[in-house]
Amino acid sequence: QAQLVESGGGLAQPGGSLRLSCVASGLGLEPYAVGWFREDPGKEREGVVCIRPDGSITYYVDSVKGRFTISRDNAKNTVYLQMNSLKPEDTANYYCAADSICRGRYDHIPPAFWGQGTQVTVSS
Numbered sequence: 001q002a003q004l005v006e007s008g009g010g011l012a013q014p015g016g017s018l019r020l021s022c023v024a025s026g027l028g029l030e031p032y033a034v035g036w037f038r039e040d041p042g043k044e045r046e047g048v049v050c051i052r053p054d055g056s057i058t059y060y061v062d063s064v065k066g067r068f069t070i071s072r073d074n075a076k077n078t079v080y081l082q083m084n085s086l087k088p089e090d091t092a093n094y095y096c097a098a099d100s101i102c103r104g105r106y107d108h109i110p111p112a113f114w115g116q117g118t119q120v121t122v123s124s
Contacts, residue, residue, distance in 0.1 A: 002026035002113060004096050009118030012086050016122070020081040022096030022115055029072065032112070033102045034079040036070060038092035039117075045095070050102035051079060060104040063089070086122045093117040 008020040022034060035050035047060035049070045059065050069082040079096060095118075099111035 004098060004113050004115035006094065006096055006115040006118040009094060009120045011121045011123065013124050014087060014122055016086050017082070017084045018086065018120060020083065020094055020096075020118060020120075022079045022081075024077045024098065024113075027098070027113070028074075029077050029079065029098060030074040032098040033100065034070075034072065035097050035099070035102055035111075036068075036079075036081045037095045037097060038090075038120075039095065040092045045105070047104035048094075049081070050104075052102060058102050058104075063087075083120070086120075088122050091120060091122050093119050 003025055005023050008018055012018050031053055033050055033052045036048045037045050038048055039045040048064060049059045049068060051057050051070045051072050057070055067085045072079045096115045097111040098113040
């Protein structure tokens with residue numbers, strides 16, 4: 001059964017760093033665009049950043065530019081999200097999604113694959 005599994009979340013202090021991983025099993029990520037999304041209770045799930053098969057990247061949240069970096073390692077079937085200079089407002093459950101194209105949100109048609117999420121909490 002194909003699935004995405006996120007890991008690397010946890011508690012970080014403001015200004016700290018975390019690296020999230022999105023590992024695929026049962027499918028190869030190479031032909032997919034992979035995006036990171038986040039969701040806070042009471043808010044809609046929002047796209048953060050996405051990386052395409054050719055390595056091009058689209059950021060959907062201006063506040064993470066210069067702080068968050070997405071990368072992919074097709075040999076490891078993994079996409080990473082390096083998060084630096086974390087702020088309390090980055091606190092959310094982070095999900096990865098694999099799809100044919102990058103999308104900033106999914107209103108009606110879900111992506112091909114969603115992960116189960118990993119919680120990131122930024123607090124002193």
